[in-house]
Amino acid sequence: MNPSKFNLSRRKFLAASAAIPVIGLAPGLIRSARASGPVKLQFMYPVGVSGDINRIVSGMVADFNAQHPGIEVEAIYAGSYDNTEQKVITSLGIDEPPSLWLPINSALQTFLGLDALEDITDLAKADDIYDDFLPGFLNTCISDDRLYGLPFQPSTPVLYYNKDAFKAAGITKAPDTWDELLVAAQALTLREGGDLKRWGLTVGGGWHDWIFECYCRQNELVPWQKDKVLFDRPEAIEALEFWKKMVDAGVMPAASTWQGSANDFLAGHTAMLYHSTGSLTNLRTSASFDVGVAFMPKNKTYGAAQGGGPLMIAKNQSDEKKEASWTFARWMTNTENQAKWSRATGYLAVRKSAWESAEMQSYLVEVPAAKVALDQAAYAGAFLQVPGYHRVREHLKSALDRTLAGEVDAASALVEANNNSNREIERLMRRQKG
Amino acid sequence: MTDIVRNTQAASTATTASTATTAANTVAAIVPSPFSVVLRWMSRRWQHFILAPLVLLWLSPMIWIVLTSLKTKVEVFDPDAGILPAVLNFANYPATLAVAPFGMYLVNSILVTGSILIAQLVTITLAAYAFARLEFPLKRFLFTLFLLQVMFPIYAIFLTNFVTLRELGLINTLPAMIVPFVASGYGTFMLRQAFRQVPSELSDAARLDGCGHLAILWHVYLPLVQPTLVAFGIISVVTHWNDYMWPLLVTNSDSVRTLPIGLGLLAKSDSGADWTRLMAGTTLVVSPLLLVFVIFQRRFIDSFMHTGVK
Numbered sequence: 001m002n003p004s005k006f007n008l009s010r011r012k013f014l015a016a017s018a019a020i021p022v023i024g025l026a027p028g029l030i031r032s033a034r035a036s037g038p039v040k041l042q043f044m045y046p047v048g049v050s051g052d053i054n055r056i057v058s059g060m061v062a063d064f065n066a067q068h069p070g071i072e073v074e075a076i077y078a079g080s081y082d083n084t085e086q087k088v089i090t091s092l093g094i095d096e097p098p099s100l101w102l103p104i105n106s107a108l109q110t111f112l113g114l115d116a117l118e119d120i121t122d123l124a125k126a127d128d129i130y131d132d133f134l135p136g137f138l139n140t141c142i143s144d145d146r147l148y149g150l151p152f153q154p155s156t157p158v159l160y161y162n163k164d165a166f167k168a169a170g171i172t173k174a175p176d177t178w179d180e181l182l183v184a185a186q187a188l189t190l191r192e193g194g195d196l197k198r199w200g201l202t203v204g205g206g207w208h209d210w211i212f213e214c215y216c217r218q219n220e221l222v223p224w225q226k227d228k229v230l231f232d233r234p235e236a237i238e239a240l241e242f243w244k245k246m247v248d249a250g251v252m253p254a255a256s257t258w259q260g261s262a263n264d265f266l267a268g269h270t271a272m273l274y275h276s277t278g279s280l281t282n283l284r285t286s287a288s289f290d291v292g293v294a295f296m297p298k299n300k301t302y303g304a305a306q307g308g309g310p311l312m313i314a315k316n317q318s319d320e321k322k323e324a325s326w327t328f329a330r331w332m333t334n335t336e337n338q339a340k341w342s343r344a345t346g347y348l349a350v351r352k353s354a355w356e357s358a359e360m361q362s363y364l365v366e367v368p369a370a371k372v373a374l375d376q377a378a379y380a381g382a383f384l385q386v387p388g389y390h391r392v393r394e395h396l397k398s399a400l401d402r403t404l405a406g407e408v409d410a411a412s413a414l415v416e417a418n419n420n421s422n423r424e425i426e427r428l429m430r431r432q433k434g
Numbered sequence: 435m436t437d438i439v440r441n442t443q444a445a446s447t448a449t450t451a452s453t454a455t456t457a458a459n460t461v462a463a464i465v466p467s468p469f470s471v472v473l474r475w476m477s478r479r480w481q482h483f484i485l486a487p488l489v490l491l492w493l494s495p496m497i498w499i500v501l502t503s504l505k506t507k508v509e510v511f512d513p514d515a516g517i518l519p520a521v522l523n524f525a526n527y528p529a530t531l532a533v534a535p536f537g538m539y540l541v542n543s544i545l546v547t548g549s550i551l552i553a554q555l556v557t558i559t560l561a562a563y564a565f566a567r568l569e570f571p572l573k574r575f576l577f578t579l580f581l582l583q584v585m586f587p588i589y590a591i592f593l594t595n596f597v598t599l600r601e602l603g604l605i606n607t608l609p610a611m612i613v614p615f616v617a618s619g620y621g622t623f624m625l626r627q628a629f630r631q632v633p634s635e636l637s638d639a640a641r642l643d644g645c646g647h648l649a650i651l652w653h654v655y656l657p658l659v660q661p662t663l664v665a666f667g668i669i670s671v672v673t674h675w676n677d678y679m680w681p682l683l684v685t686n687s688d689s690v691r692t693l694p695i696g697l698g699l700l701a702k703s704d705s706g707a708d709w710t711r712l713m714a715g716t717t718l719v720v721s722p723l724l725l726v727f728v729i730f731q732r733r734f735i736d737s738f739m740h741t742g743v744k
Contacts, residue, residue: 042686047699054534054699076686079678079698087683093593094600266511282708286507288514 038072039324042098046084046309047077056344064331071324081309082390085110092116097314099325102152104309105140105382106389109226111312113387113432117148118313123326124150132335137350140382141310143226149310150333153347155278156304156380157204157211158373159297163290165198165271174294178218178242181272181297185251188271200251202270203243206258209396210305210383211274214296215239217303217381224386228425231396231418232411239299240403240410247404254404276307277373281346284367293369295376304376305383308347348373388428392421503527503713510709526714533711534696535688536718543692544722546611546681547674553616554670555663561617562625563651567637577626583619592683599684610684611692615674621666628662629655664733675723693719 043061047053054077061075078084081104088101092114103111111117124130124147130138133151141149161174169188175181185200203211216223221235230236246252256264258275265273266287274296275283283291295302311329313322331337335353342349343363348370349355355374364371386392399417403410502510503526505519530536564570565577595614596605604610632655640650656663678694685691697719700712727734 055532074686077695077699079682079695083679083682090593090596090683094597096600263511286511288508288512 038070039320041071041073041100041321041324041328042076043073043328044076044078044084044088044098044101046079046081046102053345056341060332060337060341064328068327068331071327073328081107088116089114092316095316097316099317099321100311100313100329102309102311105151105154105306106384107309108141108143108148108382108385109387110389112143112148113428116312116315118315118322118325119146119148120150120313120326120329121145121147127330132351132353133333134350134352134377136306136377136380137348140306140385141312143385149312150329151310151350152308152333153341153345154306154308154350154377154380155276155347156306156373156376157207157214157274157296158277158280158376159294160265160273160275160279160283161292161294162265162268162271162287163292165268165289166292169271174292175272175297176295177297178299182242182246182249182251185246185272186249189251198268199253199264199270201246201272202253202256202261202264202274204258204261204273204275205256207276207307208256208400209393210307211296212239212243212396212400213305213383214303215242215299217305217379218296218299218301220300220303222381224384226385227387227429229384229386229392229396229418229421231399231421232415237411237414240400240414242299243400244403244410254406255401277348277370278308278346280367280369280373284369291369293372295372302376302379304380306377306380307383342370346370348377386421386425387432388424391424395420395424499713499716502709503711503717505710507708507710523710526710527718530700530711530714530718533699533715536693536696536715538689539691539693539696540722542608542690543675545608546692547671549608549612550615550674551667551670553612554618554621555667557617558621558625558666559651559656559663561622562629563647563655565622565626566629567634568647580619580622584623588680592680596683605684606686606690608690610690611677611681614680618666618670621670624666625659625662628659632658661736668734671726672723 078087137151175184189200190197219235264270313325338349338354339357339359395417399413403413509515681692
């Protein structure tokens with residue numbers, strides 16, 4: 001989650017390359033669990049949203065353990081998404097992976113490249129997974145028509161706006177298209193003399209590559225395939241040129257930080273903000289004004305890239321443990337637990353039946369904004385599921401930053417990022433094959 | 435650290451100056467001339483005009499942390515709210531403590547940091563003595579290896595360290611956070627330099643009196659390099675007290691985790707940090723170190739002035 005940590009990916013490559021020869025030897029090393037006593041599972045999870053999420057998770061795990069005498073799950077808090085990924089890859093490197101973990105969905109190809117994931121397609125087909133999970137969420141765990149995880153805590157960016165500022169500027173509804181967005185941002189930008197008092201719009205920095213993918217999707221382009229990125233397509237270039245236009249118009253800052261932009265919004269220094277649905281609870285409860293939530297404005301279509309993560313099950317473990325892991329993953333994503341989890345955290349519930357439950361219905365009455373995120377999820381897809389996505393994100397972010405800072409034009413920046421990213425991906429894939 | 439040195443200087447100036455002012459007041463009582471009193475006061479205390487802003491600058495993050503920890507969530511970002519919290523809201527502290535077992539984390543942090551410090555002091559003293567005063571084959575080569583160790587970023591050797599610890603069966607135990615750090619190339623280097631500055635006549639005299647290596651080390655060298663030991667101790671304690679990534683990697687259970695991991699729970703990237711509780715947690719985490727520093731302040735400052743480390 002910390003975009004400035006370049007060394008993370010270096011460490012990951014070291015760990016990954018060390019893991020490859022070891023994993024080849026794996027099947028012979030699997031120890032069969034003792035027949036007596038419960039099956040012991042380790043579950044590593046990150047905490048991406050402030051609050052008492054680790055308490056909620058450990059509470060859920062305790063409930064599970066109480067209801068399933070044959071299984072004992074140990075919940076292990078593992079830091080941020082990046083920290084969790086590193087902890088899991090380290091354990092894969094020594095051939096003792098946790099039974100389950102909760103990475104960000106972008107890591108799918110990374111873990112597949114390590115041959116770390118159990119294929120759960122058949123189990124899921126025998127169950128109601130394909131019928132009841134929202135397809136947009138389920139798709140983030142699918143590669144080549146096989147399912148490698150159960151979505152657990154999805155999120156998407158949404159457009160937050162300051163209702164008081166809208167009222168003062170005489171704007172009655174949230175912008176629905178890019179053009180309306182620009183007009184609204186111009187009306188909302190406040191300058192006194194030469195001094196800027198309030199930006200019209202801020203894109204949460206640090207994850208602006210995530211929001212940029214949403215813009216590409218709004219232009220009907222998924223800017224990646226599982227083995228390459230497509231940042232040099234005209235749709236992507238047009239999206240970045242639109243950002244540049246907003247910066248040049250003086251309504252949007254050229255750079256921001258993830259936490260800083262949320263703070264600016266709360267302090268009234270920006271009237272509109274692109275940020276994660278994960279921030280909803282925090283923004284709602286910390287703001288001294290009325291917070292509005294809207295779809296990200298469309299261009300050709302609505303579009304969003306999904307953040308958040310699925311539960312993944314390790315391939316390198318005994319069948320007994322795999323079975324128990326499936327039971328646990330299935331339980332964590334059942335209707336009742338998803339409704340509870342969504343309500344407590346602000347993440348989106350993954351099951352249709354969870355949204356229909358009485359608990360979620362009453363939550364939607366209380367917080368109608370949550371419905372916006374759900375409706376928008378119909379247009380959402382996975383975020384940048386390519387091998388080595390950490391490096392690719394850095395290339396893309398550098399292209400976005402340099403363009404907005406006026407150092408290069410959108411087209412050449414994106415072409416350069418595209419070529420660098422594809423070279424990186426090819427290098428990784430060669431290494432994984434060799 | 436420079437500022438702290440200045441603070442003490444300021445404090446000592448203040449004491450002398452205040453006696454002087456009393457004297458000046460007596461004089462002023464006899465010859466009432468308020469202007470000259472002010473002038474004299476200014477000329478004696480002019481340093482304060484420079485030092486006071488510096489002190490404020492150094493203290494401002496601390497003050498801000500404490501103030502934020504006493505605010506409500508809305509107050510933190512409300513532009514109309516002042517710097518001071520409207521009502522002292524101590525509820526953030528229990529709310530922070532409820533997030534994780536901070537008491538247990540504190541005990542673990544003290545155990546880990548303390549054990550590392552003690553182990554390091556023993557190993558670096560012995561190693562530095564050997565490198566400074568003994569002759570043995572491959573001495574230069576071995577010393578170069580020690581220096582190389584300083585240059586390796588800890589992240590580069592995470593995996594190998596992890597594998598070693600697993601073979602020792604130490605994963606998810608307190609020693610897992612201690613064992614990789616019991617030797618320190620940096621400390622050995624620092625102490626070797628200090629030992630070399632001790633005149634060899636002193637150790638020769640001790641040897642004539644019948645001292646062995648250990649006795650020489652204990653009676654001659656260590657008392658003379660105390661400031662270096664203290665300086666190294668501070669660096670070591672601060673580093674390991676604040677270490678986050680390694681403890682997170684090698685521990686799984688609450689019962690063996692340390693304070694920074696608890697803090698990590700409050701600094702969330704998806705949603706923006708939970709500032710009030712994060713600051714309450716920060717206050718709790720830094721206060722033991724601050725307390726130790728205040729208690730041993732004079733000794734610490736002496737040692738830094740001695741070794742030239744700033």
